[in-house]
Amino acid sequence: ADVHIIEIEQMKFNPAEIRVKKGDEVRWINKDITNHDITEQSSKAWASSPLSTGESWSMLATETVDYYCNLHQVMKGKIIVE
Numbered sequence: 860a861d862v863h864i865i866e867i868e869q870m871k872f873n874p875a876e877i878r879v880k881k882g883d884e885v886r887w888i889n890k891d892i893t894n895h896d897i898t899e900q901s902s903k904a905w906a907s908s909p910l911s912t913g914e915s916w917s918m919l920a921t922e923t924v925d926y927y928c929n930l931h932q933v934m935k936g937k938i939i940v941e
Contacts, residue, residue, distance in 0.1 A: 872936035900925040
């Protein structure tokens with residue numbers, strides 16, 4: 860399985876959309892000056908705790924999903940599982 864890195868910087872997920880294989884690891888790293896979290900958008904089925912600058916959070920990709928930062932709801936991202 861591969862590891863895919865999403866950086867959180869300047870109030871954005873970068874990249875905002877990624878394509879992965881089922882079972883790949885997706886890792887978010889907060890490089891911003893404020894706390895952020897990662898929350899599944901449709902039903903809030905999963906969420907990270909708030910990440911301080913320099914902290915990271917990972918999950919295994921199992922299905923295509925939209926997510927956002929519950930602390931800054933303009934921040935949105937998408938994982939596409941192929």
